Amino acid sequence: MQPTFTTIREARRWASLFLQEHDRETQAAQLLLEGYLGWNFSKMLAYEDEPLNEEVKKNFIKAVRAHAETGEPVQHLLGSASFFGREFKVTPDVLIPRPETEELVLGVMEWARAEKIASPKIVDLGTGSGIIAITASLEIPGSEVTAVDISDAALKVAAANARRHEVDIQFYQGDFLSPVQHEPFDILVSNPPYISEEEKALMDDTVLDFDPSLALFAEEEGLAAYRRILTQVAHAEQKPLLLAFEIGWLQGEQVSSMIEQLLPGFQAEVRTDINGRDRMVFASRRKTE
Secondary structure (H helix, E strand, O other), rough: OOOOOOOOOHHHHHHHHHHHOOOOOOOOHHHHHHHHOOOOOOHHHHHHEEOHHHHHHHHHHHHHHHHHHOOOOHHHOOOOOEEEEEEEEEOOOOOOOOOHHHHHHHHHHHHHHOOOOOOOOOEEEEOOHHHHHOOOOOOOOOOOEEEOOHHHHHHHHHHHHHHHHOOOOOOOOOOOOOOHHOOOOOEEOOOOOOOHHHHHHHHOOOHHHOOOHHHHHHHHHHHHHHHHHHHHOOOOOOOOOOEEOOOOOOHHHHHHHHHHHOOOOOEEEEEEOOOOOOEEEEEOOOOOO
């Protein structure tokens, strides 16, 4: 049976109750309504007693039901996600951006400012939707950015996002650093797959059933991608000045040890995210090298 609401306020109330009944986060109602209206929260409050457009109402009801009944993420239903204050196209072929990844990019930006490298060359491995590469290109003055992903479908999404934000990024398909092994880079940044297969049972269906497994899971208890990247760096003709990785919250010590074992001359530092959990490892060459 179709709901009988007419106003924006009533739409939000219906959706919140419907989602609650299905054990979903009620915040999804607000996000979907904002997305279909193209409004921010403040404007929605100001006009919440206005009638809802019939086409918007139809799409909104369909999306709320899909999220409630299947767990399909809000970002997939809307076709976009926010990252660093910008909107990016997302599809089931790419990982939905997480707020924690913004902190990884901030760390790279702070290092680039501190080192004052003119036109830093940056490579983003496992770029997915391109959020890290594109944000770095826009936020780090004079940067030259290269992005790599093994998935052709993901690279198409990343290229579309690059066009949308009018940035010039070189995209390559391949296994992490392998397509650009002989090119020199100042910064290597990556949010690789780092979840172990054993953790599947603990994951929410909105992630497990909709984010690409290729971007989520790795062997060696989630550490295989780091080992692969670091081995490639070890064989590169010229090592980056900075390595920046997003990690699982229990992987800090292991990834740091792996870096210092495979890349003598690099010193690793584990950093926490806004929730106080280990989330990033930054490693730079020691000044004595």
